Amino acid sequence: MTARRPEGLTASLLIGPATLIVMLSLVLPLAVLARYSLNQYDRKTFMVEAFSPENYLRFFTDPFYTGVLWTTFSIAITTTVLCLILGFPIAYKLARSQSRWKSIGVLLIILPLFIGSTVRALGWMGVLGRGGIVDAAYGALGGEGISLLYTSFAVGLGILSINLPYMILTLQSVIEGIDARLEEAADSLGADAPRRFWHVVLPLALPGIATGGILVFILAMNAYATPFLLGGARFQMMAPMLYREFAVNNNWPFAAAIAFILMLTTLSLTAISGLVIQRRYKAA
Amino acid sequence: MSQVSSMNTDSHLRIEGLTKVYGSTAAVSDVNLEVRQGELLVLLGPSGCGKTTTLRLVAGFVAATSGRILVEGKDFAALPPYQREMGMVFQSYALFPHLTVAQNVTFGLRMRKLPKAEIDRRLEETLAMVKLTPMADRYPRQLSGGQQQRVALARALAIRPKVLLLDEPLSNLDANLRQSVAREIRQLQKAAGLTALMVTHDQDEAMTMADRLVLMSDGKVQQVGTQEELYEQPLNPFVARFIGHSNLVEGELVEADTFRLPGGTVLKLAGRYAGRGPHTLALRPERLRLLGANEAAPPLATARVEDATYVGDHIDYLLTLEDGSSLALHEPTGAAGTARRAVGETVGIAWDGANERLFDAAKTTVPALAAA
Numbered sequence: 001m002t003a004r005r006p007e008g009l010t011a012s013l014l015i016g017p018a019t020l021i022v023m024l025s026l027v028l029p030l031a032v033l034a035r036y037s038l039n040q041y042d043r044k045t046f047m048v049e050a051f052s053p054e055n056y057l058r059f060f061t062d063p064f065y066t067g068v069l070w071t072t073f074s075i076a077i078t079t080t081v082l083c084l085i086l087g088f089p090i091a092y093k094l095a096r097s098q099s100r101w102k103s104i105g106v107l108l109i110i111l112p113l114f115i116g117s118t119v120r121a122l123g124w125m126g127v128l129g130r131g132g133i134v135d136a137a138y139g140a141l142g143g144e145g146i147s148l149l150y151t152s153f154a155v156g157l158g159i160l161s162i163n164l165p166y167m168i169l170t171l172q173s174v175i176e177g178i179d180a181r182l183e184e185a186a187d188s189l190g191a192d193a194p195r196r197f198w199h200v201v202l203p204l205a206l207p208g209i210a211t212g213g214i215l216v217f218i219l220a221m222n223a224y225a226t227p228f229l230l231g232g233a234r235f236q237m238m239a240p241m242l243y244r245e246f247a248v249n250n251n252w253p254f255a256a257a258i259a260f261i262l263m264l265t266t267l268s269l270t271a272i273s274g275l276v277i278q279r280r281y282k283a284a
Numbered sequence: 285m286s287q288v289s290s291m292n293t294d295s296h297l298r299i300e301g302l303t304k305v306y307g308s309t310a311a312v313s314d315v316n317l318e319v320r321q322g323e324l325l326v327l328l329g330p331s332g333c334g335k336t337t338t339l340r341l342v343a344g345f346v347a348a349t350s351g352r353i354l355v356e357g358k359d360f361a362a363l364p365p366y367q368r369e370m371g372m373v374f375q376s377y378a379l380f381p382h383l384t385v386a387q388n389v390t391f392g393l394r395m396r397k398l399p400k401a402e403i404d405r406r407l408e409e410t411l412a413m414v415k416l417t418p419m420a421d422r423y424p425r426q427l428s429g430g431q432q433q434r435v436a437l438a439r440a441l442a443i444r445p446k447v448l449l450l451d452e453p454l455s456n457l458d459a460n461l462r463q464s465v466a467r468e469i470r471q472l473q474k475a476a477g478l479t480a481l482m483v484t485h486d487q488d489e490a491m492t493m494a495d496r497l498v499l500m501s502d503g504k505v506q507q508v509g510t511q512e513e514l515y516e517q518p519l520n521p522f523v524a525r526f527i528g529h530s531n532l533v534e535g536e537l538v539e540a541d542t543f544r545l546p547g548g549t550v551l552k553l554a555g556r557y558a559g560r561g562p563h564t565l566a567l568r569p570e571r572l573r574l575l576g577a578n579e580a581a582p583p584l585a586t587a588r589v590e591d592a593t594y595v596g597d598h599i600d601y602l603l604t605l606e607d608g609s610s611l612a613l614h615e616p617t618g619a620a621g622t623a624r625r626a627v628g629e630t631v632g633i634a635w636d637g638a639n640e641r642l643f644d645a646a647k648t649t650v651p652a653l654a655a656a
Contacts, residue, residue, distance in 0.1 A: 181378035184345050187365040188372040189392035189443060199391075203382045 037256035047252050055257035065241075065258075069265065072238040075152065075227075076220035079159045083167040083216045084209060086160075091171035092201070096180065106172075109165050117162050121229040124158050125149060128230070150232040158226040163216040170215060174208025175201070210277040214270050221266045238262045296321040296479040297342070297447050302351035304337055311337040313503045315351070319447070324473055324480040326494035328487065330526070334503035335483045336451065342481060343449050344368050355446050366395075371440030371478075375452040377432045379424040385435050386411070386420040392443035406442055413472060414438045430461045437469060441476060448473060450482035454489055466493055487527065499523055516638075520647045524566035530641075531572075531611050533565040537642070540653065547607020552584040554637035555652030563650065564643040569612040570598070571639035574625065575632035583632025587611060589625045599624055603631070 040050040059065045094105050112120070127133045128148040138146050148154050178201060186196045227237035242262065246255035295318040302315040312334040319325045327335035340346040342353055344365035353360045360368050371392075379388050389410055393403045411417045414434040424432055433453065440448060453469060454462045470493055473480050484490050490497055491511050499506045499514060499522075506526075507519045518524035521532050535545040540556040543565055551565070575583050587603035590610065594600075594617070601613040613633065625631060642650040 179376065179378060181374050181376055182380060184343075184365070185372065185374060185378040185380070185439075186391065186395075187345070188343055188368070188370055188449075189439065190366045190369070190395035191391075192364070192366050195395060200380060 033256045033259060036252055037260050039253040039256075041251045041253050046250055055254045056261070058254065059257060059261055068236045068238060068241055069261065071152075071236065072221060072262075073265070073269075075156055075159065075223075075237065076217050079156055079163060079220045080213050080217045082156075082160055083163050084213060087164055087167035087171055087212070088205075088209075091168045092175055094168070095172045095175035106169075109168050112161070113165055116225075117158075117223075118225040118229070120162060121158055121226045124154065124161070124230055128154050128157075149230060150234040152231075152235060154230040155227050155235055155237070158230045159220050159223050162223075162226060163219050166219065167212045167216050170212035171205065171208050174205055174211070178204045206277060210274060214273065217273075218266055218270065221262065294320045296323075296356065297481065298352075298354040298357075299338075299342070300352040300354065302338065302341055302353065303349045304334075304341055304346060305349045310503050312341065315500075315503075315505055317498060317505070317508065319479050319481060320495075321479055322474070322477045323495045324470070324482060324493060325496055325498060326490040327481065327483045327498045327500060328490040328494075328526075329485065329500035329506075331485060333500040335485075335498075335500050337503075338500070339449055339451055339481060339483045342447070343370055343372050369443065369445055370447045370449050371443055371445030372449045373433075373436050373440050373451065373453050375455055377424070377436040377456070379432055379435055379439070381424055384421050384423055385416060385427070388424065388435055389438045389442050391439060396443070410438045410442045413441065413475075414468075429457050430465055433457060433465055434468070437472065441472065441478075445478070448478045448480040450480060452484055453482065454484070455486070462489070463492075469493070499526060501526075517649075518566065518641060519649055521564045521566060521643050522647075524641055524643075528568060528570075529612075530566040530568050533567065533609065533611070535563065535565060536561060537563045545605065545607050545609060547605075547609065549585075549605045549607040549609070551605075552582075553642070554584065554635055554640050555642075557642055557650050558653055559644055559650050562645050564647070566641040566643065567611070567635060568639060569600075570614040570616075571635055572611075572613040573634050574601070574613065574615055575634055579632070581634055583634055585611075585633045587631055587633055589627050589629045589631060592624050592627060594624055601625070603633070 036047070037055055038051050038053070040048040040052060040054065042048045059069075090109075094102065094109070097105065125132070129135070130145060130147040130149075132147075134148060135145055138144075182200050182204070183196050186200045191199060222239050223237065224239040224243065227235065228240040228243075231237060231240070238258065239262070242255055242258045245251045245258060249255075297317075297319040299315055299317040302312055302317075303310060304312040315334075315338055317325065327338055329335045337346060341348050341351075342360075344360070344363060348361050351361065355368075380391065383391065386407055390403050390407050393406060398406075407420075408417070411420060414437060416431065416434055416438065419427060419431060419435075424435065427435065433456075437453075450469070454466055457465055466489060482493065484493075494511065496508065496510055497514055498508045501522050507514055507523045509517075514523060514527045518527060518530070521530075524530040525532055533543075533545065533551075535543050535551070537557055537560050538544045538550075540558070541553045543551045543553055543563070545551070553565075557563075575581065585605060587605050589601060590604050591602040592599055596617070598614040598616050601615065603611045603613055605611060611633075637652060642652075644650050
């Protein structure tokens, strides 16, 4: 009869520890970081207690820093779009496959995730760098030695290869949720393959595209090892720059400000895209 | 529709030697069917009998291994589904969840790029047919199962299909909705003069909706015919058992009118037969008679009452013959002298010649000899 009370109590008991952990491990450090970002930097004492926006002003008034933010954004958006274009057909094929090789296919997609991004970036260095595979092949064709390392291409390729599995797996599970009979219905109603895709599969996969896109975009915005190793000093992105300010220059206040700018940019872009897609999905 | 009936053939859809082989098993083997203009042909059979594969072959979702699918004399077997102009109604309805009722119904028309005025006209007409005009702007999830089914039907009808294909259209509906939806489908199909092919595993559904039935098993057509033909003249023991549940008794024809069971029990037959050796005897429970104590006719068999259940319109008897083999018998109630027999009582059973079917070892019907 009075089952509500104990139930509510049990629920809060169950949620409690997790909430506490989230508070301690996420909210608290963020609050500390936010406070740091308003402090000032001093060459001798490093961090001086203050309450000024100067770190943020420095970032947004210096074209170097805004340039790095813009580069990071461009790389993230480009790799996200490429992930979507390259990942969708694979995800679709996997989702609709009835073959017994399907699980092997899924395993092949997951397998790269077992290898850390640093190791894979090193792998790309071997492929793209001077004396690497591309160089050797180019040389064999009679070309001068080339290196594709430390270019936007190398970084984009590296991030793409790391993010693609996440996109494929997200899309696959969403496409599997779309009843194959819907496509057959469209087929019998006179829709050829491109129109089945456009009118049925795409609108129904939109939530998955949003989820996969946001996931991959966030990963790309915050990529560290890949731009660090494949971009080097010539191609800067936000996360390596943040680390350098923090660990090399010991400028904690500025690093904290960069961290917040990166985080808020990513969050707001994600929120905006989520809203746009939600609206389109509802209208469709 | 009238331009079709003016053609010199009454078979609108014709299936010739249709075969689908998966690996080493034939899901459908050598199916030959004819559906007449305006006819509703029902494919009936247990699950895995190939009826659904046959329907999917006709729709084009599955490519035939061999055979032809002729619609109005034109072979459709090589065409993709979107060029076949067949209206399909799915078991799960398969309504587009992101589209409204109106958008669902007009989907096929928009794919055909019909002029807007024509689309609107047909939408109005089709929605009125299925009585869903007030629901035009709802989404499928806001409709009941029966309404969703009608939208699915409207969507298939709107394209004015050459053939209407129905895949278990009633099996997702509540039992009390089924009859009315069945009647509605039937009415719409007749009103539109549509040639239709329907798949079901439900015998009652098949019996009530079909013009003619096709009973399938193991990928093969077992019998094609009207309800009466399948019930009264089953071509083989499978048909006899599947349609209306016959008692199937295995035994040996030792004389023209004597049938011996493996246990030694001997039954007299109502008719006389030329063959000898192993046969299967099919007897419908509702066509067997319990003999009264002072009845003149000699019993064809005697049995012991194992169980007697009164179910209203008939008494459901479970009898055992001398050798222990069981026999179901339904005695209609209402007539004088249909008191329920006691369990353990020995009873005499008789039946008419027209109600016994004998099949030989090759499972084909053995006709009775003409009475001398």
